[in-house]
Amino acid sequence: MSAWDLPDPAGGAELPPPRPAKDPFWDYRDFLLFGAAAIPSFLAGALIARGLFTVFSHGSRSQAPELLAAQFLGYGFWFTALWFFLWMRYGRPLWKSLAWVPGQGAWSRHAAEGVVLAFGVALGAMLLQAPDIDMPIKRLLDSRLSVLLVGVAAATAGPVCEELAFRGFFMPLLIRSFGPAAGIVLTALPFALLHGPQYGWSWRHLLFIVIAGAGFGWKRYRSGSTIAAAVMHAAYNVTFFAGFILQGKDMPAKW
Numbered sequence: 001m002s003a004w005d006l007p008d009p010a011g012g013a014e015l016p017p018p019r020p021a022k023d024p025f026w027d028y029r030d031f032l033l034f035g036a037a038a039i040p041s042f043l044a045g046a047l048i049a050r051g052l053f054t055v056f057s058h059g060s061r062s063q064a065p066e067l068l069a070a071q072f073l074g075y076g077f078w079f080t081a082l083w084f085f086l087w088m089r090y091g092r093p094l095w096k097s098l099a100w101v102p103g104q105g106a107w108s109r110h111a112a113e114g115v116v117l118a119f120g121v122a123l124g125a126m127l128l129q130a131p132d133i134d135m136p137i138k139r140l141l142d143s144r145l146s147v148l149l150v151g152v153a154a155a156t157a158g159p160v161c162e163e164l165a166f167r168g169f170f171m172p173l174l175i176r177s178f179g180p181a182a183g184i185v186l187t188a189l190p191f192a193l194l195h196g197p198q199y200g201w202s203w204r205h206l207l208f209i210v211i212a213g214a215g216f217g218w219k220r221y222r223s224g225s226t227i228a229a230a231v232m233h234a235a236y237n238v239t240f241f242a243g244f245i246l247q248g249k250d251m252p253a254k255w
Contacts, residue, residue, distance in 0.1 A: 024172040025092065030085055031173055037081040038074075045074030063139075064146035068153050075161040082169065098168030103225020110219060110228045114235030117215045121208045121236075122243070130204040137198060147245070154241050159233035166191050166213070167220040167229045180221055188213030212236060 049070035057066070083094040141147050166187050175183030191213040192206045199205035216236075220229040 022176070024097070024176065025090055026086070026097075026169075026173065028173065030089070031170070033085055034078075034082050034169065038078055041077035041081060042070070042074030044077050045072070046070040048073055062143050062146050064141070064143075064149050067140065068149055072153070072157050072161070075157070079161075079164065098164050099172075099220070099224060099226045100164070100168065101225050101227065103223035103228045105223050105228060107228075107231050110223070110231040111235035113215075113219065114232035115239050117212060117232070118236045118239035121212055122240070124211070125204065125208055128204050128207075130208070131202060133200045133202055133205070135198055135200065151238075151241050151245075154237040155234050159230045159237060162191070162194075163216065163220070163226050163230040163233055167217055168226040171217055171220060175221070184214050184217035184221060185210075187217050 049066050052069070053066040079094070086092045086094055086097055137150065140150060170190075171183055171187040174186045177183070178186065188210045192209040195209050196206060199209070216229045216233050219232045220226055223229070
């Protein structure tokens with residue numbers, strides 16, 4: 001008897017297809033770990049920035065450089081913790097896991113949609129009569145250097161870090177649990193709350209931040225790319241910052 005004549009050990013039945021891998025592959029335990037890592041990460045960033053600026057500031061009175069340095073050092077520690085979680089638990093890379101890939105569509109289109117979203121939000125704020133509040137960021141713009149640093153951060157590191165955290169990590173998990181529409185909106189809610197202190201917890205401002213966050217989430221979902229969402233977010237920020245500068249009323253006197 002040849003090997004071809006041996007009976008099928010499975011009784012002739014076809015093997016079931018392999019179960020598809022979870023998308024995303026992380027779970028809510030990782031969500032909690034990443035969230036818990038935020039406090040020590042940003043605390044370490046603040047302490048290191050405070051120490052460096054105490055030694056090297058030479059009496060500078062501007063708060064913007066130190067606060068921005070603390071913020072982005074904190075983001076650096078936070079994403080290092082996430083890289084460690086993903087690598088140790090799953091053996092997966094950070095950037096590709098968070099969809100930091102080009103995705104569909106041209107970058108110019110993503111940026112143009114960010115500009116359109118900014119004008120739409122501005123028009124909505126006018127119709128809803130959102131108050132002109134004394135935002136903390138206005139008090140940071142006390143010199144030309146501060147204005148330049150805040151503008152650069154708003155166009156680069158800010159959108160990148162926020163999109164990696166919210167639309168790169170949080171949103172795919174929520175979409176897997178609740179579906180695309182609910183996942184996009186649920187991600188936009190904590191995104192708005194993050195900006196609450198900046199806008200004095202004005203409900204009108206927070207409503208439009210939810211709308212903007214949903215727009216960035218839609219871009220991430222449709223393009224499959226966190227880069228696309230970050231480009232849209234950066235263009236949105238730049239549009240508002242340009243409008244703020246053109247108004248000129250809260251700019252430093254020597255600008």
